[in-house]
Amino acid sequence: MNGHIRIRGARTHNLANIDVDIPRNQLVVITGVSGSGKSSLAFDTLLAEGQRQYIDSLSVYTRQFFDQLERPDVDSIEGLQPAVAVDQSVGSHNARSTVGTVTEVYDHLRVLFSRAGTLACAECGTVIEQQSPAEIEESIGAMPMDARVMIVAPLVRGRKGKHSEVLDSARKAGFARVRIDGVTYPIDEVPELGARKIHDISAVVDRIVIREGIENRLAESVRLALKHGDGVLEIVYQIRENGEKSDVWKERVFSTHFACHRCGTSVAEVEPRTFSFNSPYGACAECGGLGVNEGFDPEMVLPDLTMSLSGGAIAPWRGDSKTRQQKHRKLLEAFDWDQPLESWSEEKRQKLLTGDGKKFHGLLLELEIEWAGTKSDKRRAHLSEFRGEVVCADCNGSRLGPAARTSRVGGLAIEELTSLTIAATRKFFETVEFDVERQPIATPLVREIQHRLKFLEKAGVGYLTLARRADTLSGGELQRVRLASAIGSGLVGVMYLLDEPSIGLHPRDNGRLIETLRELQQQGNSVIVVEHEEAFMREADYLVDCGPGAGRAGGHIVATGTPTEVAECEKSLTGRYLSNNQSTEIRTPRKALKTKRLVLEGATLHNLKDATLDIPLGLFTCVTGVSGSGKSSLVIETLARQLARQLHGAVAKPGPFRSLRGTAALDRAVLVDQSPIGRTPRSNAATYTGIFDDIRKIFAGTKLARQRGWKTGRFSFNVQGGRCEECQGQGLKKVEMNFLPDLFIECPVCHGARFNRETLRVTYRDKSIADVLALSIGEAVEFFTNFASVKRILQALVDVGLDYLPLGQPSTTLSGGEAQRIKLATELGRPTSGHTLYILDEPTTGLHPYNVEQLLSVLHQLVDAGNTVVVIEHQTSVMRSADWIIDLGPDGGSDGGQVIYTGPAAEIADCEESHTGRWLRNHL
Known part of the structure; x- marks a missing residue:
């Protein structure tokens, strides 16, 4: 037990009563083919037992608020x-959650801006x-x-006029000098001020030289200046430099309240909640802290207006009566529609959208008026195609109210x-940099912020x-963001379990x-x-290889030890790849010289x-x-969505x-991504593919079902x-585990069967x-061999390497890679x-090199049938197997977005210039 996590008799899911010792405080990689039992060992056994033991460690009073967790099917786990x-859980669907809030960096920023920020007038x-x-x-x-030092009391700030009454009041108050527009005058020698010019006027309260013994005089002068300046005081000062008199006069303003001494705008005292878009005290009142509102999106409306007014219906009003069409043409007649919209200036586009204030009040306003007034469901359905999330005009997408914009750190x-x-x-x-007064507050906050930001950079985001x-x-991306948060916590003596952090x-x-x-x-x-x-397997201190196959053919420990020791194990499929005794076959690339092309030009989304x-x-x-170079923005968010609109009428x-x-x-475009195939345990491979209807x-x-008059609905777990x-x-x-992830435990009545006893009597x-x-899907192929429609889908699932997967395995337990292969x-x-054009987003997610070969074989079959396959991938075998490569970069974020x-x-x-090219050249 010393120095090891000792697992004995693990039987969770397909684990075959395995025994394994995992060294503690080391970097351990659990690998194996898909379905071999890796996740069952790491998450459904180790993690589940860790959560159960944690709850058991709580007091009896606290445990009453938790349901009793079922112990994983294992004889014993020691040293846990x-x-x-x-x-890999899918990203939060809460639109309020950001990278800053997930990592808690934003919480530190809120404190920093409220306690060490410099307030600035919003006007x-x-x-x-x-200051007091x-x-x-x-x-x-x-x-x-x-x-x-000259101590002055501000009387007028940025106002036009001769201000005779202000000067008379200063004279009656006993002031001998006034400072006007930066120049000091005796009160009786003030020149006549221009009535149409903006002026600044201050009363000179005192002129002093800083030295010992002036404390009482200074206190009286400050009190008097604050009284006449309505809580605001200015000093104009000159400091000796290197012992010599300086000709430079500088100014500084002091205030006893949060208000601009220049324009008089009051500023509420800022607190951390002022910067929270999840709090009514900080959120923008217009968008509620979301940064966006629902409305007519210019980017959806404008592309459909490229036609000349002389031909066809104007897109947003397509389907309207001729009378309404004529009305809208008249509204837009001021615009030159003989020029393509792409050649219009930004000013001209904005004029079209918001109007010129005369004849035309703006395209977006016209659409909003019609949206609010129409009683036609058909018309509303058509207009909805042009609506979406638009940036909030009040906060410009910042999510925050005006008060949050008054604080600055480093000018931002x-x-x-x-x-x-x-x-x-x-x-x-x-x-x-922070001034001396704010330094003690800012230093610990900045240190913690930098600490977390460095980990985020190291994690590749x-x-x-x-x-x-x-x-x-x-x-x-979300997993690496969470990883940075975990590292930033500084915990020691903890077992961290990660599920394929290299994804993406x-x-x-x-x-x-x-x-x-x-x-x-x-x-x-x-x-x-x-x-x-x-790369991860070779850098590990210890490898645990599960297998040898998937599903019932897996669940065993094939090899353990250092990467070198596993590479020498002949039984280990992983070992054969590590020792280079087995590698993906390199196909002769197809030629692209005479093929037709799909060309998307001028994409500018995100970066x-x-x-x-x-x-x-x-x-x-x-x-x-590289990550963040713009692959998804270009292929999925631009190309795939436009093809969906153009070929399939999507909105x-x-x-x-x-x-x-x-x-x-092309006659079809199919996007196969990693989004879940369902969000409840009722969804599974059988329901998603549609074969459950046939079953x-x-x-x-x-015979029994017909005798009892039962229809297909009797065998559905979606209806009573x-x-x-x-x-x-x-x-x-x-x-529900409150602050721990929600868990699903087997139903105590049906024991996971999903149906009642009467239904289960039908066989x-x-x-x-x-x-x-x-x-398993592999077994189901044989079971339904006489039903062609069912067998065809099941065979396709086998071909993509999912033969091990139980037909009814809940979608909530599927990895992103498994969900994607089910869609494929x-x-x-x-x-x-x-x-057909097939677009796949990182289809090798969750795949062992052996499974990658299976997937590539299927994809090449699609291409051999005349289809086009486009994959977003970094996996070496996929890149080597491709006919054509499009590489984006050179780096991520603002340094990416170019086709290299x-x-x-x-x-x-x-x-x-290509990082991909250099990596392939240096590593292959």
Whole structure:
């Protein structure tokens, strides 16, 4: 037990009563083919037992608020440390959550801006400082000896007029001098002021030289200046430099309240909650702290207005009567529609949208008026195509109210700072300076902020901004953000469990992530990583290889030891890849010389810089580049969405682009991404692919079902009748864990069968419908061999390497890679004309090199049938197997967004500017 986590008799899911010792306080990688039992060992056994033991350690009173967690199916686990999981769970769907809030960097920024920020007037930008009279006296008295100081009381600030009454009042109050527009005059020698000019007038209260014994005089002068200046005091001072008199006079303003001494605007005292967009005290009143509102999106409306008014219906009013069409043409007649919209200036575009204040009140306002007034459901449905999230006009997307914009750190407001990339934010805090009074407050906050930002950079997400919404992050990005938060906590003696942290990382960045994990381990923690990436396996202190196969053929420990020891194990499939005895076959690339092309030009979404995407049709294309270089923005958010609109009538808004050519050669575009196939345990591979409908028909056609008059609905766990009502057909019950992740435990009534006893009495070939759902997909192929429609889909699932997966496994337990392969198999099972474009987002997620070979074989079959396959990938085998490579970069964030290389895969190694090319050249 010393120095090891000792597991005996683990039988969770497909684990075959295994025994394994995992060294503590080391970097351990658990690997194996998909479905071999890796996650069952790491998460469903180690993590589950860690959570259960944690709850058991709480007091009896506290435990009453938690449901009793079921112990994982294991004889014993000894030496277990407190467990922290950093998994692949899908990003938060709360639009209020950002990278800054997830990492808690934003919480530190709120305190920093409220306690050490410099207030500035929102109207004129004047710095606002609040001090008590005693603090003002102390600040002036602390100036260098022999400094010459003029104490003045502001009377007029930035107002036109002769201000005779103000000067008369100053004379009656006994002041001998006044300062007007920066010049000091005796009160009886003031020149006549221009009535139409803006003036600043102050009464000179005292002129002193800083030296010993002036405390009483200074206190009286400050009191008098604050009285006549309505709580505001100015000093004009001259300091000797190197013992010599200086001719430079400087000014400084002191105030006893939060108000601008120049324009009089009052400023509420700022607190940390002032900067919270989740609090009514800080959130923008217009958008409620979301930064966006629902409305007509200019980027959705304008592209449909490129036609001349002389031809066809104007897009937003398409389908209107001729009378309304004529009305809208008349509204727009002032605009020159003979020029393409792309050539219009930004000023002209804005004039079209918001109007010129005369004849036309703006396209967006006209649409909003019609949206609010129409009673036609058909008309509203059409107009809804042009609506979406638009940046809030009040806060300009910052989410915050006006008060939050009054505080500055280093000259930046908090929304400006969070809009910088994480890398740029860290550099900002390396150079920012605070005055002597704020230094003690700012130092510990800045130290903690920099600490977390450095870890985020090391984790490979330095290109993100703190203001980036968490629900827009990929699974890999969110996992690395959480990892940085875990590292920043500084815990030691903890067992960290990570699920494929390399997802979405370019091979160039793997080293930095491994270094981060190594740092976490060297702090005194056990770091256990479920991974297939070769770089991680080679850098591990200890490898645990599960297998030898998947599902029932897996669940064993094939090999353990150092990477070298596993590489020497002949039984280990992983070992064969590590020893280079088995590698992916390199195909002869197809030629792209005479193929038709799909060309997207002028893409500018997010960080894209007028990017052009050139895809040869009928080939296998790999789009690669470092994290944050713009791959998803270009391929998924721009190309895929535009194809969905153009080919399938979808309403999703694509990113802005100039033109798209070549779509005439396509009849379908299919996006296969990693989004879940369902969000409840009732969803599974059978329901998603549609074969469950056929299976229910088979059971409804049995003799017993016909005798009882049961239809297909009886065998559905989505409606009442045949399902178990205790768990409502889920087979699992959700346990809310408050601050711990929610858990699902087996239903105590149906024991996971999902159906009630009466329904389970109906059998087909001696199996109930619950027994059928428990079959692996490989077994189901044989079971339904006489049903062609069912067998075709099941065979496609086998072809993509999912033969081990239980047919009814809940979607909530599927990895992103498994969900993506289920979607791919669903498409494979459908007839194809050979003119389909398949777009896949990192399809090798969760795949062992052996499974990657299976997937590549399927993708090449699609291309051989005449289809086009485009994958966003970094995996070496995929890049080597591609016919065509498009590489984005050169780096991430603002340093990316350019197409660095487009051409045959074999030639990218010669591209010096490409990180992908250099990596392939140096490592292959």
